[in-house]
Amino acid sequence: MKDGMNPFDQTVIENFFKMLEKKTGVALDLSKGYLVSSRLSTIVKQHGFINHISLLKHMASNQINSLHWQAFDAMTTNETSFFRDTTSFNAITEMILPALIAKKSNIKELNIWSCAASSGQEAYSIAILVRENFPELSKWKIHIKATDISKTSLDKARLGIYSHLEINRGLTNAQIKRYFRNLTPSIYQITNDLRQMVEFDYLNLIEDWPHSPKFDLILLRNALIYFNKDNKSQILKKINSSLADQESCLMLGSSESILFDPSFKTVQLERVTYYKKNVTFGII
Ligand SMILES: C[S@@+](CC[C@H](N)C(=O)[O-])C[C@H]1O[C@@H](n2cnc3c(N)ncnc32)[C@H](O)[C@@H]1O
Structure with a gap:
């Protein structure tokens, strides 16, 4: 018992x-x-x-x-926060996005997917990061897609309404002032400008993704830990084919890893690991 x-x-x-x-x-x-x-x-x-x-x-x-x-x-466990694991967001700002921007400078378009987005903090962190660090992208087509299985979380994410406690986890005072407005003294809403940068949608990671577009950067953070080995490897297979090309990146949560999956290449920065598609995999 x-x-x-x-x-x-x-x-x-x-x-x-x-x-x-x-x-x-x-x-x-x-x-x-x-x-x-x-x-x-x-x-x-x-x-x-x-x-x-x-x-x-x-x-x-x-x-x-x-x-x-x-x-x-x-x-579902929907624990999340703005800029959760700052080292990962630093790597996105300093390494991943600059490389993707250089690569896409001809077509001026970036597709980013937060695929276990919970109540939206991860996707909005990316939107804030883009606004703050890459003013040149204001003329680009930046598509940030955010999906989750939890409709309750998605409803909250779409509204972009957070408590005082939630916005104080990960955001600076300057960011709160710049990107949020008070609805009441303790409730804040993210600005319409940032809300419009993110498209929220329902997606169950273990079902088929019939029309999944291709992405330059995929964030699949702190979700794989909840799945068994088979589901995890099925999801990673679909993620792999959703990466646009060999320069596109996948970022997992800081305690997660892709173990022995030859279809991915591991990129190790000082304290951050992320993954790229291994295009030589399967070629004999
Ligand atoms: C702990 S949160 C992670 C949120 C965010 N990625 C982060 O790292 O802060 C895990 C999310 O995975 C979602 N999730 C669980 N099973 C899922 C599934 N089968 N398909 C899509 N999302 C799922 C949950 O609803 C939850 O919002």
């Missing part, structure tokens, strides 16, 4: 975790069983269930519907 949980509840939670992994890729085991009651508490109340176990039993005996997706959404 895990942490005093009775065996019946354990089985109900394990079955829910199996369903969650099948539909979202997010793999949890019983050591994370304690998360279920807190993360599902709003849905339990909203739909009038006695507790989370009765909600899970109801879901188990019904076809997947919007209630299931509401529960899956609530189970």
Whole structure:
């Protein structure tokens, strides 16, 4: 019995975790069983269930519907912040974007994708970084796409509304002043100008991406840690074919890596690792 949980509840939670992994890729085991009651508490109340176990039993005996997706959404970990892991954003500013800008100077277009974007801080950090460091790009076509499976997070991201606590994680006072306006003394909204730079969309990383365009820079940070080996390698395969060419870059979270995948080349800067497409892979 895990942490005093009775065996019946354990089985109900394990079955829910199996369903969650099948539909979202997010793999949890019983050591994370304690998360279920807190993360599902709003849905339990909203739909009038006695507790989370009765909600899970109801879901188990019904076809997947919007209630299931509401529960899956609530189970995702959406932890994020502006300029999370500053060393990665420094590498983007100092190395990655200058190289991409030189390469694309003829067509003057850059395509960037934040593909587990949560509530938008990562994509808006890129927009701020572009505005602050590359004034020459004001005449370029800069397309920043940001996708996630969590509709709740995407709704928040599209509005660009953040609490005092959220904007104080990673932004300087000058950036707050320049790029946000107060809605109330403790609630801020990112300027329309920056909001318009980012296009938010729903995308489930473990499903097919039928019409994925090609990107010069892809950020897939702090999401792969939640997936099993098979899903991770399937996602990386799709990411690889979404990179425009051998100069395009993939950046993962600072604790994540691509292990032994010959379709990627590793670029190691001092404290930052990122990846490029290995175009010689598969050529004999
Ligand atoms: C911890 S957040 C990372 C946010 C941001 N990339 C960062 O590093 O700050 C992980 C995000 O992955 C998303 N996610 C989980 N499973 C997903 C899936 N199958 N498809 C797309 N996004 C997924 C979650 O909704 C969550 O917003």
